[in-house]
Amino acid sequence: MKRHLLSAADLSRDDAELVLTTAAELRELADRPIKKLPALRGRTVVNLFFEDSTRTRISFEAAAKRLSADVINFAAKGSSLSKGESLKDTALTLEAMGADAVVVRHGASGAPHRLAHSGWVRSSVVNAGDGTHEHPTQALLDAFTMSRHLGAGKSGQSLDGRRVAIVGDVLHSRVARSNALLLHTLGAEVTLVAPPTLLPVGVETWPVETSYDLDGVIPKADAVMMLRVQRERMNGGFFPTAREYSRRYGLDGRRMATLQDHTIVMHPGPMVRGMEITADVADSDRSVIVEQVTNGVAVRMAVLYLLLGGSEPAVGGEE
């Protein structure tokens, strides 16, 4: 694996499968009474969050702590975009504290890339979501969740030929970008479904299909991933009303009835119930939304473990 995880494109198929296999081993820990491993004892992981994201930060924090790393949470209120301390000065501070890995969430696309490549820090950088660019650990946990339900092949990780529909605000979604790249790497067939205003320019060059017609896509899908649609997008004129959006692109009970029996429903959270997904769908048996959260910890443990030089098996080491 590369030293940083900035984009899902950084992962080869072997890398991605290694993360998923390692996560599967680490996932077993969640069912043990003592959930902790000594693998990263003495290492320091900094969670550097320029944007509020309680769920992602807690997930990374739990992952690092279960591997016995020291965790520093650094909530940098206001980036240099809002005339706060500059990203560079924050980075130099962390470097001085001796961080081994920096998990960064930032509102500006490419900020983790700058952190990794500007010579400001020597530590490994993990992108925990940057602007409207990428969120690679979310894609890994989504792939992990899919593989547990739909996986085939010897290791059970393969998503070859599985059909995944990603529905909603693709234009502004870092989750969609990372998933499109990673799921393609893992052999899945991805279809992005959105109104034309919420598909990025150049999407035809992505390794995916696109559609404007949700009803035409989901009966064939093995997994349906709903993306959050922020109500403020309505003010940008991306669609006329929330009601119209829900009618055309929301997943409700009627649409859920057209899914195949084995098809799962996913959402990266936080959900806007009643907008892109109705409560009866979110709370149904098909919904793996809560499981995604649990899997998130295992996948992030695997990422931190592998980036920080774990060449030995994570579980069943010398201690």
Next chain:
Amino acid sequence: MSTTYLIKNVSVVGGTPTDLLLRDGVIADPADAPSDAETVDATGLVALPGLVDLHTHLREPGREDAETVETGTHAAAMGGFTAVHAMANTEPVADTAGVVEQVWRLGREAGYCDVFPVGAVTVGLQGERLAELGAMADSAARVRVFSDDGKCVSDAVLMRRALEYVKAFDGVVAQHAQEPRLTENAQMNEGELSGRLGLAGWPAVAEEAIIARDVLLAEHVGSRLHVCHVSTAGSVELIRWAKGKAAKDGTWDVTAEACPHHLLLTDALAETYDPIYKVNPPLRTAADAEALRAGLADGTIDIVATDHAPHPHEDKDCEWAAAAFGMLGLETALSVVQQTMVDTGLLDWAGVAERMSYAPARIGRISEQHGRPLEVGEPANVVLYDPAASRTVDPAESASLSRNTPYRGMELPGRVVATFLRGRATVLDGKLQ
């Protein structure tokens, strides 16, 4: 008494090597060279008329941490320029006779390059009401070029009035063509890469829509229009069409400029997320650069202008979205034009003289002093250029106060050996005098 220079064996605008005598501020007959004339061996060098930049940001007053008139004109001289037009987006904005006269006076005091201030079209660049264009035209600075550069005069009525109003003093409106609503928060060229990188796109249509509107307005009111920093293939097409139309009519006139960075660099550089490549209008695709080169070669694009835009280190040493737009250009312009236009066979040196000296001087209405042929009796504004040299660009060597050159580490052809402003060497042996 000023030094008399006898320049030996120089290829004047690419012609057969000959001698040039610079005496008392003018070009004189080499046969009259006095015995104490300082001889410059110019074997292998090309002499061009002193370059004229229609689009320079000198940042003074207001952002003297980025550039001053003095340091900016040092950079200009090092790049072979003898005249620059200083854009109006200073703090305070150059929208009154007082500010343009201050900038003009600072240029005269520095003495490295003539500085012709550009006046703002609207008060405070706010796009709401016309600045006192007549007062700036009548001031000591004799402003003829008006621009809200950095911002677009997007209001169609205001643009129409500006185009009409400047006719009274033979002025020209230089438009920064950028439809504001289509480019809110825009970060880079809108295309496959912006979608992938998650950076908000600056679509070509936002430039082309304004150019289309403005050429129609210029035709309607019979005015002169200059289009700043043309960056897209579609813009070149529109300007080509407008020029064809204007040529038949004769009462109106459209001119356009391209920047060296748009000729050489492409949006692929944004993949580094290094904002040294962040500029407005943004770097476009290779096809756009190709169209600009073709347009510059066939005269659709009249001139090369640098859009030299200095920024302090901290405004570039950050995340892309937080960084300032703009890049240095004065010291590398001629080299980039050599690489993209001359070495490719698209322009000869006479063409370079036209695009970088004669034409910009005509558009700026300064051709009594600048952009003159290198003939006896003409002002001794001359640059000596060595096209056989090459160099690796090192930002630390820049004469500008800022270091934000996108050519950092790149090998570029050519070197300015000497620049003469009215017979005085501002650069000699490649060194600022």
